[in-house]
Amino acid sequence: xxxxxxxxxxxxxxxxxxxxxxxxxxxxxxxxxxxxxxxxxxxxxxxxxxxxxxxxxxxxxxxxxxxxxxxxxxxxxxxxxxxxxxxxxxxxxxxxxxxxxxxxxxxxxxxxxxxxxxxxxxxxxxxxxxxxxxxxxxxxxxxxxxxxxxxxxxxxxxxxxxxxxxxxxxxxxxxxxxxxxxxxxxxxxxxxxxxxxxxxxxxxxxxxxxxxxxxxxxxxxxxxxxxxxxxxxxxxxxxxxxxxxxxxxxxxxxxxxxxxxxxxxxxxxxxxxxxxxxxxxxxxxxxxxxxxxxxxxxxxxxxxxxxxxxxxxxxxxxxxxxxxxxxxxxxxxxxxxxxxxxxxxxxxxxxxxxxxxxxxxxxxxxxxxxxxxxxxxxxxxxxxxxxxxxxxxxxxxxxxxxxxxxxxxxxx
Ligand SMILES: Cc1ncc(COP(=O)(O)O)c(C=O)c1O
Numbered sequence: 001x002x003x004x005x006x007x008x009x010x011x012x013x014x015x016x017x018x019x020x021x022x023x024x025x026x027x028x029x030x031x032x033x034x035x036x037x038x039x040x041x042x043x044x045x046x047x048x049x050x051x052x053x054x055x056x057x058x059x060x061x062x063x064x065x066x067x068x069x070x071x072x073x074x075x076x077x078x079x080x081x082x083x084x085x086x087x088x089x090x091x092x093x094x095x096x097x098x099x100x101x102x103x104x105x106x107x108x109x110x111x112x113x114x115x116x117x118x119x120x121x122x123x124x125x126x127x128x129x130x131x132x133x134x135x136x137x138x139x140x141x142x143x144x145x146x147x148x149x150x151x152x153x154x155x156x157x158x159x160x161x162x163x164x165x166x167x168x169x170x171x172x173x174x175x176x177x178x179x180x181x182x183x184x185x186x187x188x189x190x191x192x193x194x195x196x197x198x199x200x201x202x203x204x205x206x207x208x209x210x211x212x213x214x215x216x217x218x219x220x221x222x223x224x225x226x227x228x229x230x231x232x233x234x235x236x237x238x239x240x241x242x243x244x245x246x247x248x249x250x251x252x253x254x255x256x257x258x259x260x261x262x263x264x265x266x267x268x269x270x271x272x273x274x275x276x277x278x279x280x281x282x283x284x285x286x287x288x289x290x291x292x293x294x295x296x297x298x299x300x301x302x303x304x305x306x307x308x309x310x311x312x313x314x315x316x317x318x319x320x321x322x323x324x325x326x327x328x329x330x331x332x333x334x335x336x337x338x339x340x341x342x343x344x345x346x347x348x349x350x351x352x353x354x355x356x357x358x359x360x361x362x363x364x365x366x367x368x369x370x371x372x373x374x375x376x377x378x379x380x381x382x383x384x385x386x387x388x389x390x391x392x393x394x395x396x397x398x399x400x401x402x403x404x405x406x407x408x409x410x411x412x
Pocket of ligand 1: 062123124125194198228258259260
């Protein structure tokens with residue numbers, strides 16, 4: 001084998017030494033057998049880069065183009081200035097955990113103990129990773145519903161488990177109960193739910209939770225409920241949280257994200273609520289992945305939650321106005337869509353425009369030729385249906401951004 005000809009699947013790198021040969025250590029060739037051979041640069045990074053290169057409006061990655069509340073941002077500065085700059089407690093700042101517990105009681109009717117059931121993490125992604133590492137053992141199966149968020153599978157693989165991909169049923173992206181029942185077996189360790197659902201914007205209802213409880217009753221398996229868009233539910237619908245379901249909560253990790261809720265995705269601060277025994281296992285992992293979240297951010301979030309409880313109750317209307325604006329503006333386009341029931345994503349069918357392009361090609365074409373970046377949804381699948389002609393736009397954008405993007409999209 002030579003440096004220029006490594007075997008498939010094996011990375012090769014040479015560490016360069018100093019120019020003087022006498023001082024140069026023996027060349028070290030590092031042979032790496034990747035633990036995640038299928039993982040490359042994510043589509044979110046690629047599309048955001050392409051948007052930046054081409055000057056396109058970036059409706060691809062899920063983040064707002066506006067800032068979080070001023071009082072929240074000011075509070076961070078205040079806490080940094082007043083010396084809140086050392087490690088936070090491993091489980092999270094007590095004041096913030098208390099706020100999460102109070103919110104869980106007020107919104108979902110569940111009295112949780114802030115000390116033993118709430119853990120603050122550096123982002124929901126880290127909470128998801130820790131929950132999976134805490135539970136999944138080599139040989140275990142984890143059921144995920146495609147299209148699904150991209151962090152689940154690598155986390156499961158690193159734990160030695162295997163994802164069993166079931167497909168949500170398009171066009172409404174509902175659960176396929178027959179497939180789920182068939183997939184359950186003695187190796188099933190975990191089921192990952194995501195509601196409101198990225199990328200489809202669909203919701204799981206209370207009746208779904210009841211049906212799920214019935215289906216898994218008596219089985220030795222757990223739930224991971226990714227509810228980072230818990231407050232982004234529209235048209236007067238209610239978010240059916242696993243936190244509101246006694247039987248399911250008893251075996252669940254429920255994850256949320258302050259980044260999504262307070263328009264500060266770059267803060268990467270989230271939390272997980274789980275019964276004490278599950279929280280204890282998650283914390284064993286969390287304390288060696290990061291140990292704790294960022295201290296001044298936690299102080300600021302605790303202050304803001306205490307002072308502005310109205311923020312979360314105003315979120316549905318705030319995002320519904322954006323969804324309605326974007327959808328109303330697109331009515332005259334050739335895209336076909338049903339307004340999202342939740343999240344800040346809108347799927348659109350482009351069959352009437354370029355049926356010859358697959359969705360990755362379509363997203364690139366939209367970005368390069370029409371100046372609007374989107375995300376192809378096939379990347380959220382293990383094996384996407386070949387006739388899929390859907391791309392995802394993020395409408396967490398200022399009115400002028402949405403207007404200009406829609407103007408360009410309507411011109412196609
Ligand atoms: C479904 C889903 N889960 C988790 C996350 C990650 O949240 P965080 O930024 O807090 O890690 C995202 C972010 O896009 C998401 O869409």
